[in-house]
Amino acid sequence: MSVKVTLNKYEVEICEIIAEKRRSTNRQVGILEPNLSGNNEDYSNLEIAMEREIDGVGAEFAFAKACNLYPEFNCEPRKGGSELVGRTRARIDVKQTPYPYGKLIAHSEKDIKKTDTYVLVIGKMPTFTIIGWCYSFDLVKRENWDTSLPKPAYSLTQDKLRKFGEKHVFKELLNDSRDWRTINI
Numbered sequence: 001m002s003v004k005v006t007l008n009k010y011e012v013e014i015c016e017i018i019a020e021k022r023r024s025t026n027r028q029v030g031i032l033e034p035n036l037s038g039n040n041e042d043y044s045n046l047e048i049a050m051e052r053e054i055d056g057v058g059a060e061f062a063f064a065k066a067c068n069l070y071p072e073f074n075c076e077p078r079k080g081g082s083e084l085v086g087r088t089r090a091r092i093d094v095k096q097t098p099y100p101y102g103k104l105i106a107h108s109e110k111d112i113k114k115t116d117t118y119v120l121v122i123g124k125m126p127t128f129t130i131i132g133w134c135y136s137f138d139l140v141k142r143e144n145w146d147t148s149l150p151k152p153a154y155s156l157t158q159d160k161l162r163k164f165g166e167k168h169v170f171k172e173l174l175n176d177s178r179d180w181r182t183i184n185i
Contacts, residue, residue, distance in 0.1 A: 001163050004127065
């Protein structure tokens with residue numbers, strides 16, 4: 001099961017401001033966005049690059065909204081790492097794609113010690129669907145190494161992700177205890 005989240009106009013405006021600031025500060029220190037999707041888009045085009053950045057921030061915001069977490073407003077230059085921290089202190093990296101059947105993709109340079117969980121969100125501003133999630137150690141495995149991408153990376157198809165939105169709604173990351181079985185619903 002998946003969870004659909006639509007951001008309101010004020011949330012969209014917040015995401016646009018954050019995306020613009022993040023992109024600007026990252027470019028100032030030479031951090032560029034890679035094209036891992038294989039769609040041959042030219043991300044040197046400012047309009048396309050900004051749309052991609054806004055959608056990425058929107059996906060993070062939508063996930064935070066669905067999970068009642070405080071979204072990441074940090075605009076400091078960074079490459080990799082996690083965007084959110086769950087109530088269990090789990091570090092969460094939200095991956096966004098506009099493609100309905102898109103994969104969860106993570107760079108090979110990702111430091112799995114800095115991320116506990118990856119989440120796949122599909123859609124574009126303002127509507128996103130949280131598809132599923134996996135632990136970092138489930139993604140970063142030899143059998144998930146995908147050389148069919150423009151830049152090889154770890155990837156998982158949607159059917160290999162843990163479902164989001166079941167009755168427990170992501171208990172492993174959202175409760176105050178490391179033991180998800182302690183939650184009463």
